[in-house]
Amino acid sequence: MNKLIKNLTSSKIKHTVEQADLYPKIESSIREHAKVQDDLLKRAECVFAEEVASQQKQLEAAKATIKQAVTSLSPIDTPDLTSQNWLDFPFNTQYIPNELVIGYQELVIDGETLKMPVTVPFMSGDDTYYYPVQADSLEWTQAALHNIIMRLSVMLPYGALFCLLDPAKMGENFPYIKQLPFKRPLSNDISRTLEEVLDDIKRIKQNYLDNRTRRLIDVDVEIRGNEKFEFIVASNFPKGYDRRSIELLAQIANTGSVAGKYVILQHNQDIELPNGASMEWFESLKNIRASENHIPAIPSLDMYMLASESICDETINTILDGVAKAKPKENKLEFTDVTDTDPNHWWQGNTDHEIRVAIGGTGAKKDDLELWFGESNGRQICAHGMLGAMTGAGKSNLYHAFIMGLACRYSPDELELYLIDGKQGVEFKCYPTLPHAKVVSLNTSPDLSRSVLSELVEEMIRRNELFKREGYENLRDYRRRTGQKLPRVLLVVDEYQTLFEDDRDGSGSDLMEKLATQGRSAGIHMLVGSQRFGASGMQNQQSIFGNIHLRIGMQMSEADVTALQEFGPNGKRLLRACKEAGQVVMNDSAANDDKNRAGRVTYLSDELRVDLIKQLAEKWQQQQGFANLHHSILLDGSGQPHLSENPQLEKLFSTYSAQPTQDDWVEFANKPEHEQGLGEKEWYPVEKPANFWLGREMNIHGQASIVMRRRSNEHLLFVGEANEARSGMLSYWLGQLPINHAQNDYQLYLLERAIKGSPWHGIMSRTIETCCHSEVHYRESVSEFASDLGNIKAEFERRQSMDEEQMLAQPTIYIVVNEAQRATELQQQSGRYGVKEHGDLGAIISVLLEQGAEYGIHIVMSFDNVRAVTKVFDRRDIDLFKHKIVLQMSEDDSFSVIKSRHAALLQQTTRVPVYALYANASQNYPVKFKPYCYRDVEDHMNELNLLNNYLKSWSN
Ligand SMILES: Nc1ncnc2c1ncn2[C@@H]1O[C@H](COP(=O)(O)OP(=O)(O)OP(=O)(O)O)[C@@H](O)[C@H]1O
Numbered sequence: 001m002n003k004l005i006k007n008l009t010s011s012k013i014k015h016t017v018e019q020a021d022l023y024p025k026i027e028s029s030i031r032e033h034a035k036v037q038d039d040l041l042k043r044a045e046c047v048f049a050e051e052v053a054s055q056q057k058q059l060e061a062a063k064a065t066i067k068q069a070v071t072s073l074s075p076i077d078t079p080d081l082t083s084q085n086w087l088d089f090p091f092n093t094q095y096i097p098n099e100l101v102i103g104y105q106e107l108v109i110d111g112e113t114l115k116m117p118v119t120v121p122f123m124s125g126d127d128t129y130y131y132p133v134q135a136d137s138l139e140w141t142q143a144a145l146h147n148i149i150m151r152l153s154v155m156l157p158y159g160a161l162f163c164l165l166d167p168a169k170m171g172e173n174f175p176y177i178k179q180l181p182f183k184r185p186l187s188n189d190i191s192r193t194l195e196e197v198l199d200d201i202k203r204i205k206q207n208y209l210d211n212r213t214r215r216l217i218d219v220d221v222e223i224r225g226n227e228k229f230e231f232i233v234a235s236n237f238p239k240g241y242d243r244r245s246i247e248l249l250a251q252i253a254n255t256g257s258v259a260g261k262y263v264i265l266q267h268n269q270d271i272e273l274p275n276g277a278s279m280e281w282f283e284s285l286k287n288i289r290a291s292e293n294h295i296p297a298i299p300s301l302d303m304y305m306l307a308s309e310s311i312c313d314e315t316i317n318t319i320l321d322g323v324a325k326a327k328p329k330e331n332k333l334e335f336t337d338v339t340d341t342d343p344n345h346w347w348q349g350n351t352d353h354e355i356r357v358a359i360g361g362t363g364a365k366k367d368d369l370e371l372w373f374g375e376s377n378g379r380q381i382c383a384h385g386m387l388g389a390m391t392g393a394g395k396s397n398l399y400h401a402f403i404m405g406l407a408c409r410y411s412p413d414e415l416e417l418y419l420i421d422g423k424q425g426v427e428f429k430c431y432p433t434l435p436h437a438k439v440v441s442l443n444t445s446p447d448l449s450r451s452v453l454s455e456l457v458e459e460m461i462r463r464n465e466l467f468k469r470e471g472y473e474n475l476r477d478y479r480r481r482t483g484q485k486l487p488r489v490l491l492v493v494d495e496y497q498t499l500f501e502d503d504r505d506g507s508g509s510d511l512m513e514k515l516a517t518q519g520r521s522a523g524i525h526m527l528v529g530s531q532r533f534g535a536s537g538m539q540n541q542q543s544i545f546g547n548i549h550l551r552i553g554m555q556m557s558e559a560d561v562t563a564l565q566e567f568g569p570n571g572k573r574l575l576r577a578c579k580e581a582g583q584v585v586m587n588d589s590a591a592n593d594d595k596n597r598a599g600r601v602t603y604l605s606d607e608l609r610v611d612l613i614k615q616l617a618e619k620w621q622q623q624q625g626f627a628n629l630h631h632s633i634l635l636d637g638s639g640q641p642h643l644s645e646n647p648q649l650e651k652l653f654s655t656y657s658a659q660p661t662q663d664d665w666v667e668f669a670n671k672p673e674h675e676q677g678l679g680e681k682e683w684y685p686v687e688k689p690a691n692f693w694l695g696r697e698m699n700i701h702g703q704a705s706i707v708m709r710r711r712s713n714e715h716l717l718f719v720g721e722a723n724e725a726r727s728g729m730l731s732y733w734l735g736q737l738p739i740n741h742a743q744n745d746y747q748l749y750l751l752e753r754a755i756k757g758s759p760w761h762g763i764m765s766r767t768i769e770t771c772c773h774s775e776v777h778y779r780e781s782v783s784e785f786a787s788d789l790g791n792i793k794a795e796f797e798r799r800q801s802m803d804e805e806q807m808l809a810q811p812t813i814y815i816v817v818n819e820a821q822r823a824t825e826l827q828q829q830s831g832r833y834g835v836k837e838h839g840d841l842g843a844i845i846s847v848l849l850e851q852g853a854e855y856g857i858h859i860v861m862s863f864d865n866v867r868a869v870t871k872v873f874d875r876r877d878i879d880l881f882k883h884k885i886v887l888q889m890s891e892d893d894s895f896s897v898i899k900s901r902h903a904a905l906l907q908q909t910t911r912v913p914v915y916a917l918y919a920n921a922s923q924n925y926p927v928k929f930k931p932y933c934y935r936d937v938e939d940h941m942n943e944l945n946l947l948n949n950y951l952k953s954w955s956n
Pocket of ligand 1: 602
């Protein structure tokens with residue numbers, strides 16, 4: 001610039017432009033220009049200095065960040081495992097190692113050397129790795145393997161399974177192998193071990209993976225459950241490997257990562273591969289030390305990678321002790337993940353062609369495992385199902401998830417449930433108030449379970465006849481064309497083998513076959529469960545199983561899986577993998593082994609179940625405008641029945657608001673039992689029939705009752721030791737007199753001989769005081785009773801001369817003797833020729849037994865033993881009791897009272913519940929039932945009060 005000015009001001013140029021008068025202008029422009037340039041330079045210098053300062057600042061900040069990052073690395077990312085305090089590490093979280101630390105880089109910052117972790121991509125892709133090793137690097141690469149194994153143990157304390165291969169030194173290179181909580185057992189033949197790994201890969205692919213979920217790592221943890229990731233680590237490969245085992249290992253390396261199996265090799269390149277084997281077989285194997293695998297922390301800094309530091313035994317022990325104590329977090333798939341529990345969204349389903357609900361998930365989805373019965377839209381049929389699972393496998397929970405899922409989806413007029421628990425089962429005890437539950441049976445005896453099936457078979461026949469009559473093919477057709485909401489029925493039987501126990505005539509198999517083959521068209525489906533699929537004693541197995549299209553298996557013993565016929569090889573492989581409660585394999589295409597679906601059932605807690613049942617019950621009650629909550633028919637095999645639970649009694653009082661007329665009684669008696677009537681066709685008012693409920697029969701509707709009429713020998717005899725049953729039955733019999741007779745329509749003469757001070761004394765008087773309002777003659781002394789009998793005899797003689805019309809107007813007379821064994825005055829005495837003869841009282845009773853009933857005079861006697869009966873009556877007299885109720889007794893006694901040994905078999909297996917037998921002279925077979933028993937005063941009073949309240953409702 002100065003040079004330019006100098007030139008311009010030289011004399012020569014000055015002279016040239018002087019005349020033009022330009023010089024001053026040029027000079028001022030140049031000076032101005034020079035000044036601008038100077039300013040610019042100064043400003044540039046200034047800006048540069050600022051930028052340098054800012055960059056310096058950034059560099060310092062970056063250094064601080066790096067320092068901070070390195071010093072606050074979490075223990076799982078720290079390159080040096082030995083430097084950590086593993087004693088305090090919680091080992092309670094799973095960290096999926098998408099990036100695995102395999103060593104460190106050193107970075108010097110301000111004179112301080114920092115160790116930066118070096119990572120490789122790991123479980124996120126198909127990466128498998130090898131350490132290339134020559135003889136001199138064998139040792140440090142072995143240390144690197146230990147580091148990786150320990151780091152994976154820390155990261156996946158209950159999710160890592162190790163398969164540590166060291167065939168040449170037989171495991172010596174992994175001295176801590178025993179301490180690892182999860183390791184694959186190794187067989188002497190390495191190929192066999194590797195084949196097992198490959199089998200496992202197949203199983204996992206089948207079990208969890210599909211188009212949507214391609215890798216185990218992507219499967220929901222709730223569904224994956226305790227399925228582990230496996231790390232196959234081979235030391236000093238290929239020493240000790242033959243061609244086959246290398247081929248298998250390569251196959252695992254190439255295909256295993258999707259199934260969570262990852263291979264890491266220490267490849268000793270000084271050892272030649274066996275003939276024909278090639279490292280090329282390992283398609284995705286990467287050199288772990290090659291820098292392209294690493295994600296360097298600061299790419300622009302050229303740093304040297306060092307291997308992991310060797311890890312000391314103490315650290316290994318501490319880590320493995322911690323891992324051994326690690327408890328997996330419970331990964332439950334919750335019922336609420338799958339089912340909408342908002343009552344406003346319930347009951348949207350329609351059961352025209354099927355019932356279907358999700359009970360869990362198979363893979364990435366939580367709700368794609370469905371159970372269904374009916375005909376799917378594609379016309380696939382699934383009539384019935386069978387569930388096999390060992391105890392603890394989650395069978396009960398599956399029933400609950402299914403039942404409650406259905407109950408939320410379908411309203412009670414779309415679906416009815418019959419739920420039968422096994423012999424000792426009370427799993428379904430929460431369901432009586434579920435509005436869908438029609439029958440709930442607990443502690444179900446074989447007889448009882450068969451009777452429920454029998455009821456369903458009858459329902460099936462009724463339905464199929466209805467469809468046929470009205471010209472419809474099946475339930476779907478009927479519902480669609482008539483718009484009638486006839487509900488589908490689902491029968492669930494837990495421990496279904498009970499059906500075939502003590503089943504001499506094969507009726508259990510028969511009933512099951514009928515339902516299996518014809519139930520579907522009537523919309524009746526069964527889900528039966530047991531520990532095994534088959535059941536001993538089951539007949540017609542082929543025909544039954546042919547209609548069980550759905551098979552559900554849960555965890556089972558190895559032997560049971562092997563013996564299974566209901567699943568093919570694929571299904572069995574999946575079943576073997578069911579290692580936890582809730583894991584399930586389903587196949588809804590009977591024997592098609594390609595249709596297996598494996599997954600996990602949702603978990604439904606007891607509290608939630610009870611709460612949902614309550615809400616469902618309330619919703620139904622509101623919707624129907626019922627005064628009371630719904631109550632299903634509850635059968636309990638273990639307890640005695642209560643009169644207050646008798647649905648026929650309830651029906652009688654709810655139907656008639658006053659004492660029923662003769663016509664009402666005919667109507668009620670003729671009504672079938674499934675409509676809560678008596679199912680009694682022979683009910684003629686001229687015979688003044690009276691019905692007495694004495695207990696519950698071993699079937700759904702059957703209430704054990706006797707009808708006493710004005711016909712010959714209509715008398716009642718109770719015999720047996722069980723006092724609570726005899727006293728119970730007799731007292732409730734007494735309580736029912738006013739149900740059958742209006743006031744003044746009957747007279748009761750009762751001799752009570754129960755021992756004063758015993759628990760049985762006072763039962764009858766209490767009943768009479770509470771319930772009987774008619775003419776009652778209660779006696780405890782035989783002499784008073786004797787005079788009553790004298791009067792009755794006179795009345796009997798009076799009635800003998802009456803015509804039918806007059807007779808009908810006479811009240812019925814009941815003569816009752818309780819604890820008759822203690823009324824010795826009734827006993828026969830040896831006569832003059834050693835022949836036994838009736839005394840005065842016995843003679844009257846004998847006459848009345850023979851002829852009294854036609855004249856409306858009935859005798860009811862209760863004895864605690866058969867010997868006492870035979871002391872009062874001879875064989876002929878005993879036969880004059882048309883109705884006999886006997887309790888457990890010896891065979892001889894049973895023969896002498898009911899002419900069969902059935903009463904000797906009543907309490908064959910248990911003392912409770914108490915059973916009784918009703919032998920009716922005009923029926924061939926005695927009927928077993930559970931009698932109403934006397935338990936204690938409070939219970940007795942409650943029952944009597946209820947009865948009295950009913951009776952009062954008639955007199956108001
Ligand atoms: N789907 C599930 N998810 C998680 N845990 C479950 C699941 N199902 C069951 N369990 C757990 O397993 C335990 C046993 O389940 P469940 O009572 O249903 O088994 P079970 O096969 O009916 O056994 P048992 O025959 O002995 O009654 C339950 O207490 C529950 O904690």
